[in-house]
Amino acid sequence: MASSSPSWLVVAAKLPAQPSRHRVAVWRELRRAGALPLGGGTWALPAGPAATETIGQIRELVRRAPDGELLVLDASAHEEQTQVLLEASYTAAIEAEWTEFLADCDKYSAELRHEIKIEKFTLAELEEEEQSLDRLRRWHRGVDLRDRFGAVSTEHAGRRLKECSEELEQYAVLVYRALGQ
Numbered sequence: 001m002a003s004s005s006p007s008w009l010v011v012a013a014k015l016p017a018q019p020s021r022h023r024v025a026v027w028r029e030l031r032r033a034g035a036l037p038l039g040g041g042t043w044a045l046p047a048g049p050a051a052t053e054t055i056g057q058i059r060e061l062v063r064r065a066p067d068g069e070l071l072v073l074d075a076s077a078h079e080e081q082t083q084v085l086l087e088a089s090y091t092a093a094i095e096a097e098w099t100e101f102l103a104d105c106d107k108y109s110a111e112l113r114h115e116i117k118i119e120k121f122t123l124a125e126l127e128e129e130e131q132s133l134d135r136l137r138r139w140h141r142g143v144d145l146r147d148r149f150g151a152v153s154t155e156h157a158g159r160r161l162k163e164c165s166e167e168l169e170q171y172a173v174l175v176y177r178a179l180g181q
Contacts, residue, residue: 008045029061
């Protein structure tokens, strides 16, 4: 028994086939949280504050569904091999999200370079770029909270977000300079 291993929450949601929006909403929330599908509407999440918050959100979604039921169980891996498999699967999902995040950072940087190239130095554009950076920050914060086992790209994602912030600051200077402020 892997007693010193991190504990997991096993989530089983029973939802009606129709309307499908209830199942889809629960599925999206679980995917957003990085939950591992175990099969048959059963998922696993590493226990912790982020998982507790997710369970609360799922509980509310299931409550809204007619005849919806939610089971949440505390679990731990029976064998070390199972714990290793769970951690690797969970970390692979987080790594995939970091990869997507990094691609969005690259798009953000390319957008800023484009605005500089065409000299689009307006307050409206600056505000739009600030909102895009805020979205990246929220995304980073969310993935970082779920990154329980240290995905390979974690540090790179943090550095890349900092670079995006610096690029926005440089763009802001150009905007204010162009507006004579």
